[in-house]
Amino acid sequence: MMRISTLLLYLSFFNLFDGFVTFFGIHFKKIEEFNPLMERVIHMDLWLFLLLKGSLSIFLIILAHFLRNLQVSLYVKQLIIFSLLLYSIVALVHVSWIVLSI
Known part of the structure; x- marks a missing residue:
């Protein structure tokens, strides 16, 4: 099984990827955020959301x-x-929403 450090690095990558995809998807009005906590942060400031994810x-x-x-x-x-x-599932959903909306 993988080491904990490797798993955490993968988790960090997926978190950042999700942050960028969500940022651009919301900025271009292609996706919506369903996480109530993140939705509140996004409504305060989209850049704050990206800073939080980073x-x-x-x-x-x-x-x-x-x-x-x-x-x-x-x-x-x-x-x-x-x-x-x-x-992984959330990232695929976000990317598919963006691709389907183009």
């Missing part, structure tokens, strides 16, 4: 660095893998 990705990269030699439970790894699966 900050979370940086945090995950730093966390991956500090946890690179740490053994974590299988449960924690499975939670991160589940998060990666959800991010």
Whole structure:
């Protein structure tokens, strides 16, 4: 199974990718945000949303660095893998909405 640091780096990438796709999709009015918390941030300022997503990705990269030699439970790894699966699905949905709307 993959190391926790690798999983966190993948999670960071998907978070940032989702942030950019969501940013451009909302900016060009191609998608909507269904996460109520992120929708509130977007309504406050779309750039704040992107800053928040970028900050979370940086945090995950730093966390991956500090946890690179740490053994974590299988449960924690499975939670991160589940998060990666959800991010993959969300990213595909966002990209498909944008492509279909062109």
